[in-house]
Amino acid sequence: MYTGPKLNMDNLVFGYDTGYGVANNSVTTRFYQGEPTVNLITDSGTSNTGWVGYGWTGSQAISSDYSNTYEFTATNGWHNRTFDTGVTSGGTIYVNFEYKLKQHQTTQTQLFVLNGTHLGSYITYIGSGSMSHEWKTFSGSFTANANSSKIAIGPRGADSSGLTDIVYIRNLQVESKDHATPFVNGTRSNTASLIDLKKTADVDLSNVSFDSTAQPTFDGTDDVINLPNDLGYSANSVSVFAWYKINGSPGNSYHIICGDTALEISIHSSATYIRTGVSTTSGRHVQNDGNQTLNDGNYHYYGFTFDGSTKRAYIDGVQVGTQSVAGTLTTSFSGRKVGAFSGGYWANGDLPVYKVYNKVLTAEEIKNNFNAYKNRFDL
Numbered sequence: 001m002y003t004g005p006k007l008n009m010d011n012l013v014f015g016y017d018t019g020y021g022v023a024n025n026s027v028t029t030r031f032y033q034g035e036p037t038v039n040l041i042t043d044s045g046t047s048n049t050g051w052v053g054y055g056w057t058g059s060q061a062i063s064s065d066y067s068n069t070y071e072f073t074a075t076n077g078w079h080n081r082t083f084d085t086g087v088t089s090g091g092t093i094y095v096n097f098e099y100k101l102k103q104h105q106t107t108q109t110q111l112f113v114l115n116g117t118h119l120g121s122y123i124t125y126i127g128s129g130s131m132s133h134e135w136k137t138f139s140g141s142f143t144a145n146a147n148s149s150k151i152a153i154g155p156r157g158a159d160s161s162g163l164t165d166i167v168y169i170r171n172l173q174v175e176s177k178d179h180a181t182p183f184v185n186g187t188r189s190n191t192a193s194l195i196d197l198k199k200t201a202d203v204d205l206s207n208v209s210f211d212s213t214a215q216p217t218f219d220g221t222d223d224v225i226n227l228p229n230d231l232g233y234s235a236n237s238v239s240v241f242a243w244y245k246i247n248g249s250p251g252n253s254y255h256i257i258c259g260d261t262a263l264e265i266s267i268h269s270s271a272t273y274i275r276t277g278v279s280t281t282s283g284r285h286v287q288n289d290g291n292q293t294l295n296d297g298n299y300h301y302y303g304f305t306f307d308g309s310t311k312r313a314y315i316d317g318v319q320v321g322t323q324s325v326a327g328t329l330t331t332s333f334s335g336r337k338v339g340a341f342s343g344g345y346w347a348n349g350d351l352p353v354y355k356v357y358n359k360v361l362t363a364e365e366i367k368n369n370f371n372a373y374k375n376r377f378d379l
């Protein structure tokens with residue numbers, strides 16, 4: 001199993017990573033499938049010769065050469081396919097697809113993205129000089145109004161001598177968003193977007209925000225990922241680590257990486273130290289460690305290990321503190337969260353990696369994990 005360069009996966013009981021895919025033999029799984037979304041494409045079922053915006057014109061077909069691909073044969077005239085987004089007036093419609101030439105006999109074919117009730121209203125067009133036999137990507141948006149929730153996509157040929165171009169369009173995605181997300185043929189649900197690296201728990205993204213690159217983010221107000229009560233670690237062997245970047249002031253006085261009190265990593269609003277905590281049969285044990293600037297616009301690697309008697313805190317692969325802990329660790333508890341803590345405490349930042357191990361990671365393993373990720377996070 002592969003989750004990036006030289007990352008330790010031994011005894012992982014729960015984790016997510018919005019960046020790396022995982023390869024197992026010949027099978028690759030992308031554990032972050034993309035922001036929850038609905039691909040709004042539905043065919044218009046009527047015909048209207050007054051505008052290409054209804055039904056079919058020319059020769060188009062589902063291509064047998066590639067999956068999720070339309071094949072347009074363009075001679076002289078318009079050859080488009082139309083979809084009704086259903087987006088109400090004032091809503092944003094985002095369009096994203098890949099395109100390339102299958103056959104190129106002319107120098108006059110253009111690829112249009114149209115909206116509205118007439119051909120003069122188009123989002124953009126791609127000139128013949130920009131089309132090639134290599135896949136390229138188009139992304140663009142427009143605002144729907146009472147007459148323009150429909151979108152037409154396809155080539156316009158301008159050769160009257162009988163020469164023909166054939167154009168592929170694949171992974172066509174039309175969304176009610178202001179940014180693109182990865183292609184989905186239908187709907188990507190809140191629990192199908194981010195997959196637990198162990199594939200043993202659902203990760204529900206219905207209560208998080210997303211940035212313009214369709215990455216999950218926590219807004220400091222009400223964003224949270226709720227986790228199962230019991231993740232499967234023992235009372236004398238647990239390690240918890242995450243990558244986090246502060247974006248602004250937290251909701252209340254702490255950025256919560258994970259909680260609640262029985263397994264906590266947080267950063268005070270002063271952004272100078274890490275707070276780690278556990279709960280045992282003798283009570284809550286929490287401590288502040290470190291003395292450095294953490295709201296510097298960079299990602300940092302936070303975490304701790306617990307061996308049944310000693311808790312060790314780490315920042316960026318370096319141990320910054322220890323705490324002796326009495327009693328037996330609470331391993332199953334309600335209200336387990338990423339990004340939030342009971343009582344109105346919320347993270348305000350990006351948290352792309354979170355992992356829990358049924359193992360006390362060694363200092364060397366922690367340093368190796370940090371080094372494996374640091375180039376990704378520009379450290």
